[in-house]
Amino acid sequence: MALKHSKQRDMIKAFLMGRKDHPTAEVIYTNVREKNPNISLGTVYRNLTLLADMGEIKRLRLGDGVDHFDADTSPHYHFVCTKCGSIIDLEMQNIDKLQELAGADFNGKINGYVVYFYGTCENCTSDSEQEEIPCMQSPHKIAQSITPLQATGHQACNAVEQRGI
Amino acid sequence: MALKHSKQRDMIKAFLMGRKDHPTAEVIYTNVREKNPNISLGTVYRNLTLLADMGEIKRLRLGDGVDHFDADTSPHYHFVCTKCGSIIDLEMQNIDKLQELAGADFNGKINGYVVYFYGTCENCTSDSEQEEIPCMQSPHKIAQSITPLQATGHQACNAVEQRGI
DNA sequence: AGCAAATCGATAATCATTACTATTTTAGTA
């Protein structure tokens, strides 16, 4: 009786599945808009939250003040370039044992964890001329103003990317 | 010629050093205000950013939409209770080798990483009556509305907590 | 087709954080 189909939700999911970068709500909005000019930004936010809550996508909260989304829900880790702001999937082994380490001396119950790596991507590392974006001068100094893709977006609530459950 | 002394900054730093929890700007504001009723919220934000940029404190961006601050700049890890929202220091060994793992198959340069653990703290684990806060139902679903201490605060830019540099 | 629930589009409201500006402090220096 709950959750009916929605063409808008399908379009959002489809768009996200076609991308390997990790677009923001705003970017998703401007792109989906090209196929459906009537779609509302609020609809994009609502459905992204819905999809994240259902576990169909992941919400990435990298600390740049804008939520990013990932249709790849398989276990993997993310790297954020502090120069160009791009978010890249890392090819690395699973590190879920972190959770055991953390729980060893802890009296509560640890259900999961979040990890992000920061640095300079291949392009920005080789290109010495590339200036560091002011608000990113030290890793994780990711500015709100950064627009890795095309536009900007911002922040929500649920189902943030989270490993090890 | 830059950076002059400021009584306000001293008070903020002093307050933060006296706390083991990880207060938000708003909480710091309301507390420091008791000793200096004239201090401005903007001053608190400005100085927190200054202190973080100087490396005297750490900014914690846990994904709850509000920045938290920590006067303990020594390497350590954090746990977030998804029921009560409290942030607790974890007693666990250093895991900086994560960075090597992540960098092994990566062509850029990794300078640091961020890790947070989620779950239920000792109190909330034993207290089965305790209901999950709606927006925290899955780990890292930390709501903006949560006020671990007294008041609320929000978000900034630089010198976020970041390990492994 | 007919109806109730779910969703939408449009827009207003939130709210943490930042920006702006006139005034006050700070820290040298004469």
Next chain:
DNA sequence: TACTAAAATAGTAATGATTATCGATTTGCT
């Protein structure tokens, strides 16, 4: 000790991502 330029402050307005609201549509059933 007074003088001054730079830095910091208080107060307040602006920003911007996200959420809430609400009348109009769409969806899924019968």
